[in-house]
Amino acid sequence: MSDTEIRDGLSYSAEHEWVKVEGDIVIIGITDHAQNALHEITFVEISEVGTVLKANDECGLVESMKASSDIFTPIAGEIIEVNTVLEDAPETINEDCYGAGWMFKIKPSNLEADLAALMDGKGYKAFIESE
Amino acid sequence: MNDRLERTQLYDWHQEYGDVVPFAGWEMPVRYSDIREEHMAVRESVGIFDTSHMFRFFVKGSNASNFLQSVATNNVSNLEINDGQYTTCLNEAGGIHDDLMLYRISEDEYIWITNADNGPKIRDHLLKHSKDFDVEVLDKTKEIAMIAVQGPKALSLIGKMSGKDMDEFGRFTCNPLNIAGYDTFMCRTGYTGEAGAEILVLNCPFSEEGKKRAVGFWNELLSQGAEFDIKPCGLGARDSTRLEAGFVLYGHELDEETSPIEARIPYAVKFKVEPHYIGYDVVQSQKKEGVKKTRIGFVMIDRGIPREKYPILFNGSIIGNTTSGGLSPIINKGIGMGYVTPDTVNDGDIIEIDIKGRRRRAEVTKWPFYDPDKYGETRTS
Numbered sequence: 001m002s003d004t005e006i007r008d009g010l011s012y013s014a015e016h017e018w019v020k021v022e023g024d025i026v027i028i029g030i031t032d033h034a035q036n037a038l039h040e041i042t043f044v045e046i047s048e049v050g051t052v053l054k055a056n057d058e059c060g061l062v063e064s065m066k067a068s069s070d071i072f073t074p075i076a077g078e079i080i081e082v083n084t085v086l087e088d089a090p091e092t093i094n095e096d097c098y099g100a101g102w103m104f105k106i107k108p109s110n111l112e113a114d115l116a117a118l119m120d121g122k123g124y125k126a127f128i129e130s131e
Numbered sequence: 132m133n134d135r136l137e138r139t140q141l142y143d144w145h146q147e148y149g150d151v152v153p154f155a156g157w158e159m160p161v162r163y164s165d166i167r168e169e170h171m172a173v174r175e176s177v178g179i180f181d182t183s184h185m186f187r188f189f190v191k192g193s194n195a196s197n198f199l200q201s202v203a204t205n206n207v208s209n210l211e212i213n214d215g216q217y218t219t220c221l222n223e224a225g226g227i228h229d230d231l232m233l234y235r236i237s238e239d240e241y242i243w244i245t246n247a248d249n250g251p252k253i254r255d256h257l258l259k260h261s262k263d264f265d266v267e268v269l270d271k272t273k274e275i276a277m278i279a280v281q282g283p284k285a286l287s288l289i290g291k292m293s294g295k296d297m298d299e300f301g302r303f304t305c306n307p308l309n310i311a312g313y314d315t316f317m318c319r320t321g322y323t324g325e326a327g328a329e330i331l332v333l334n335c336p337f338s339e340e341g342k343k344r345a346v347g348f349w350n351e352l353l354s355q356g357a358e359f360d361i362k363p364c365g366l367g368a369r370d371s372t373r374l375e376a377g378f379v380l381y382g383h384e385l386d387e388e389t390s391p392i393e394a395r396i397p398y399a400v401k402f403k404v405e406p407h408y409i410g411y412d413v414v415q416s417q418k419k420e421g422v423k424k425t426r427i428g429f430v431m432i433d434r435g436i437p438r439e440k441y442p443i444l445f446n447g448s449i450i451g452n453t454t455s456g457g458l459s460p461i462i463n464k465g466i467g468m469g470y471v472t473p474d475t476v477n478d479g480d481i482i483e484i485d486i487k488g489r490r491r492r493a494e495v496t497k498w499p500f501y502d503p504d505k506y507g508e509t510r511t512s
Contacts, residue, residue: 039150040165042458043436043465045489061487063436065166065367065458070487087434
């Protein structure tokens with residue numbers, strides 16, 4: 001998996017999600033490694049806007065032709081937006097997982113502590129190589 | 132148990148061109164390109180699958196027919212030479228030990244083709260129960276490769292490669308056939324709902340030469356099939372095509388606790404047979420007196436993809452569980468199968484599938500899930 005893309009400036013979870021802090025909100029998606037492993041994503045469902053989550057709560061699922069995977073939020077807070085593009089075009093995650101294929105936005109409630117539990121790009125690279 | 136995963140004669144090719152995963156004790160390709168692309172090749176042109184991980188037992192002897200009838204539920208005496216049938220092998224309680232294809236290749240010899248994960252169990256079962264009969268059971272799994280050629284163009288391809296008029300070979304037949312210089316048994320069967328064949332490629336032992344031979348035949352199919360847009364297909368498309376056709380899969384719809392009556396595969400179970408097979412009395416009484424669960428199919432109305440082991444609800448009460456599910460590339464909706472309490476629902480009823488805590492509506496639907504006038508062996512166009 002040496003050709004997997006890992007972007008600098010993002011935080012990464014052991015559940016293969018990326019987290020991007022933008023002002024006072026965070027954007028969350030799944031990594032290139034995850035979309036590549038799932039392949040052909042056919043369906044995405046995220047909990048509704050307004051849902052309040054603790055870190056590591058389950059908050060949705062991703063279906064591929066192969067399997068079903070749960071989505072967990074690495075960051076506690078309230079879901080303020082869900083990427084509606086994925087409803088009709090879930091394959092956007094395969095095409096652009098760090099961009100147009102983002103999954104949901106959170107207004108964080110415990111950002112610093114939650115971020116501290118995540119990996120940076122270098123740490124995540126070492127993590128997927130050790131898996 | 133030996134923990135080492137087995138490999139088929141085609142393993143090196145899969146490793147080079149596919150995404151290889153552990154499956155039922157074997158290392159097998161889940162896909163080569165995209166599962167959906169491979170699926171559509173099978174529905175629209177032709178796809179090939181390595182099915183060499185299934186077990187191939189040869190049962191021979193003057194008493195072979197009686198022996199087989201004592202362990203299999205279809206009517207063995209109905210089998211003419213070069214004919215095949217789908218059947219099941221039961222335990223004493225009428226649960227399914229395995230489902231299989233049985234082919235008669237001569238007056239006193241049959242081929243029994245059984246699921247990969249059940250191979251060792253069935254081999255023991257056959258060896259144990261054959262002791263009272265004058266028969267020989269040989270495991271030729273590792274001497275013969277097996278490749279499924281499936282799709283509306285499958286028979287055109289085999290006809291071209293063998294120089295034979297494929298109309299000679301009806302469904303479920305199994306004939307010796309030389310295909311592009313390779314000696315085979317060409318069985319007019321499959322697991323996708325489409326026309327095609329499962330081809331036993333003889334003389335393919337697990338030696339360098341045997342592997343080369345298996346890969347040679349596989350490559351010959353690919354090159355001669357190029358004009359039909361042939362695609363190699365992995366286990367992903369094998370599962371999605373069988374699900375769309377509504378075919379049962381051992382470990383999902385079938386297991387030791389489920390009978391063929393419950394599974395609704397009546398064509399595999401006959402009662403006017405001698406001797407009575409193991410499990411006969413149980414399935415006979417189930418047929419007369421009813422069963423505790425019955426298989427249904429369904430198509431999702433709401434968004435969502437069903438998978439196995441999800442609760443099925445009707446009018447707010449749980450009536451059963453799913454056993455398989457996924458996305459149908461043909462109808463582009465979630466489809467699935469499962470077991471429910473008998474007489475709770477009928478075709479057309481709206482049920483709910485509990486997808487990880489989210490209840491989603493589905494309609495109870497007959498299989499196959501595609502339009503049989505447009506797809507599958509019964510297509511008219």
